[in-house]
Amino acid sequence: MRDLTQARRGPLLKPGALVKTLPPATRFILRGGPAVRAAAEQALALEVPASPCRAALDGERAALWLGPDEWLLLASEGSAASRAPALSAALQALPHSLVDISHRQIALAVEGPAAETLLAAGCPLDLDARAFPIGMCTRTVLGKAEIVLWRTGTEAFRIEVWRSFAGYLCAFLAEAAHGIG
């Protein structure tokens, strides 16, 4: 398995921006049409966003719109929080795809007044709060890696990245942080 030594190292602390690895999570990719979305909402008792690039958060669970028929479902580790069996049962009669990707990717938090600036070093999106408000999420690129970026607060972002890219991404952010503060 990929060496995550760098990703597991202590938080990268800079005046203005803090990058830290988030605890393991349960993750599913759900694919399907409007009927699947509605059924998933009911089974999970959680909003599954129909609006593009929006995330719905409920305590330790979240549903992120990734595409018109694709969502990333997050929950704190353990299927009790993710309600995966209930979801699987509710979708049985509908054409859909539900794939456990818990261990495919890891999550990083980027926090602090310079969080936007740090991410802008490698992300081509406009990250100003007016263009990328709290609750917005999307697949995009950071440096040469594909990520899912989610703004969780005024000065807080969550990054989901494939684990094989995690070492590269942490090194990239550490490098970018040299230019801050």
Add this chain to the structure above:
Amino acid sequence: MLLIQCPYCGERPEPEFVYGGQAHIARPQPSAELSDQEWTNFLYRRNNTRGAHAERWRHTHGCGRFFNALRDTTTDHFLATYKLSEPPPRPPAESAE
């Protein structure tokens, strides 16, 4: 940076997209009865348009969806983008110079 209007996500930076070749190419039917020339035309022959060109793009590092675009090949200006299920919009008439 060049911004491209994804029909699903809105205006997004070009590095998130991948070009997908000429749009609206339908496989001729019935496939089993095609001549070699018809196959060649379908597989290999493409327009080399100067001006408005209908082409496929994919928002690979975004929503992941394919869509179609009308792009001016001389200026790289995107005249329109539209979903695969939609007919190509008519390019705006050339302004007299």
